Amino acid sequence: MDDKAEDQNNGLEPQGSVDRRVRADAQRNIDALLQSALAVFATSGVDAPVREIAEKAGVGIGTLYRHFPQRADLVAAAFRHEMDSCADAAPILAAEFAPGEALARWMQRYAAFVATKRGLATALHSGNPAFDGLPAYFQARLLPAFQTLLDSAIAAGEVRADVDANELLNAVSSLSRQTPGDDPDTARRMVALLVDGLRYRARPEGNK
Amino acid sequence: MDDKAEDQNNGLEPQGSVDRRVRADAQRNIDALLQSALAVFATSGVDAPVREIAEKAGVGIGTLYRHFPQRADLVAAAFRHEMDSCADAAPILAAEFAPGEALARWMQRYAAFVATKRGLATALHSGNPAFDGLPAYFQARLLPAFQTLLDSAIAAGEVRADVDANELLNAVSSLSRQTPGDDPDTARRMVALLVDGLRYRARPEGNK
DNA sequence: TATTATATGGAACAATGTTCCGTTTGTCAA
DNA sequence: TTGACAAACGGAACATTGTTCCATATAATA
Numbered sequence: 001m002d003d004k005a006e007d008q009n010n011g012l013e014p015q016g017s018v019d020r021r022v023r024a025d026a027q028r029n030i031d032a033l034l035q036s037a038l039a040v041f042a043t044s045g046v047d048a049p050v051r052e053i054a055e056k057a058g059v060g061i062g063t064l065y066r067h068f069p070q071r072a073d074l075v076a077a078a079f080r081h082e083m084d085s086c087a088d089a090a091p092i093l094a095a096e097f098a099p100g101e102a103l104a105r106w107m108q109r110y111a112a113f114v115a116t117k118r119g120l121a122t123a124l125h126s127g128n129p130a131f132d133g134l135p136a137y138f139q140a141r142l143l144p145a146f147q148t149l150l151d152s153a154i155a156a157g158e159v160r161a162d163v164d165a166n167e168l169l170n171a172v173s174s175l176s177r178q179t180p181g182d183d184p185d186t187a188r189r190m191v192a193l194l195v196d197g198l199r200y201r202a203r204p205e206g207n208k
Numbered sequence: 209m210d211d212k213a214e215d216q217n218n219g220l221e222p223q224g225s226v227d228r229r230v231r232a233d234a235q236r237n238i239d240a241l242l243q244s245a246l247a248v249f250a251t252s253g254v255d256a257p258v259r260e261i262a263e264k265a266g267v268g269i270g271t272l273y274r275h276f277p278q279r280a281d282l283v284a285a286a287f288r289h290e291m292d293s294c295a296d297a298a299p300i301l302a303a304e305f306a307p308g309e310a311l312a313r314w315m316q317r318y319a320a321f322v323a324t325k326r327g328l329a330t331a332l333h334s335g336n337p338a339f340d341g342l343p344a345y346f347q348a349r350l351l352p353a354f355q356t357l358l359d360s361a362i363a364a365g366e367v368r369a370d371v372d373a374n375e376l377l378n379a380v381s382s383l384s385r386q387t388p389g390d391d392p393d394t395a396r397r398m399v400a401l402l403v404d405g406l407r408y409r410a411r412p413e414g415n416k
Numbered sequence: 417t418a419t420t421a422t423a424t425g426g427a428a429c430a431a432t433g434t435t436c437c438g439t440t441t442g443t444c445a446a
Numbered sequence: 447t448t449g450a451c452a453a454a455c456g457g458a459a460c461a462t463t464g465t466t467c468c469a470t471a472t473a474a475t476a
Contacts, residue, residue: 022453023441025455029454049431049432050432054456059455060455062455062456062458065433065435066453066454071432071433122327125326229474230422231421231473232473233472233473234423257462257464258463258464259463267424267425270423270426271423273466274424278465
């Protein structure tokens with residue numbers, strides 16, 4: 001589950017001229033910082049102090065700031081990492097389960113992803129340029145991953161064909177954003193309901 | 209438009225035993241702070257530094273904290289004040305315009321209110337107890353104000369009868385929460401569309 | 417007017433994001 | 447293998463902002 005060599009190209013510069021390879025120790029620290037950030041954000045939320053993240057990663061604050069010039073850069077990197085994680089789950093589920101089941105499981109996986117991202121919607125709308133690329137990244141990673149699963153399930157005849165992938169993801173996202181004090185299981189049930197909706201189709205002839 | 213004597217009962221304690229009247233200078237400063245906060249929040253957002261608000265009000269920070277023990281208390285007070293403002297507009301519009309027009313204008317007024325409140329939805333879900341009373345306050349002030357306008361318009365036969373007031377307010381709210389970079393006029397147009405929807409009714413007999 | 421509870425202002429403290437810079441270390445050519 | 451040096455490191459120091467404290471000033475009252 002430990003992903004090494006998370007390369008630091010944030011998807012912004014064309015990376016045409018490979019200036020130089022990052023030093024091994026630097027790469028190690030970048031990885032450690034990301035892992036630490038993921039852990040700390042998960043437990044303390046995205047407002048956790050950077051010092052805590054640096055400490056948990058076993059590096060100085062100076063090092064943190066060398067790799068993530070602003071706090072928001074670290075948040076964005078962590079978020080991108082989790083999007084990757086979620087997107088990568090799609091082909092794995094597709095290999096292991098029947099199309100309909102893979103789709104259902106992935107939607108729950110996505111719901112879990114959204115649920116832990118409270119405070120991130122806020123960050124996204126903050127206007128901070130560090131988050132500028134994230135919506136595009138979402139489109140590029142999560143949407144195709146989901147679309148593939150959805151198409152397979154449709155092709156297998158396990159779910160109806162008249163739904164839009166983007167719309168569905170938004171719906172799941174809305175259902176999963178929880179208010180403090182909410183039953184955390186509600187979202188799961190609602191998403192499951194949504195999935196059953198996908199599986200349902202009216203009988204060709206009769207009413208009722 | 210300058211409302212004096214904004215009394216400092218935050219609607220939490222029963223105010224049964226009137227401990228004592230606030231001193232005149234204190235009341236003056238409370239008013240000045242609220243006005244200042246409204247102005248500063250409007251221009252710099254709810255994250256503006258308290259020092260700026262105190263300075264603009266012409267009082268020391270100590271004074272600010274005496275009346276609003278936490279930053280969030282000031283935010284909540286400002287928010288409550290604007291809800292009052294918005295609610296108070298209802299009877300005024302009702303007196304001046306025909307029921308349907310009054311309803312339409314108030315919905316735009318409410319849309320404007322929501323639009324300036326970016327960052328507040330976040331604050332509300334922050335779990336800070338300073339905001340605990342606000343949802344109830346919303347129910348107590350805005351909803352009845354709107355319900356009255358809506359009922360009048362329905363009674364006058366100017367809008368359809370099969371709509372729920374709460375649902376409508378939520379819809380307007382969703383339409384008005386804008387993302388940075390949005391055309392600020394979009395919300396206005398969408399709300400207008402919604403109002404036209406209220407006015408519409410299907411012809412009793414024919415289809416299309 | 418004298419007394420006193422209340423209110424005031426702002427220095428000082430605490431938490432946190434960010435910068436700076438002297439020191440350490442990986443990398444590579446010789 | 448070794449020397450040179452660009453790159454990376456750590457953490458003290460700085461900046462900003464929320465909050466506390468208290469010596470001083472003032473409105474209310476008798």
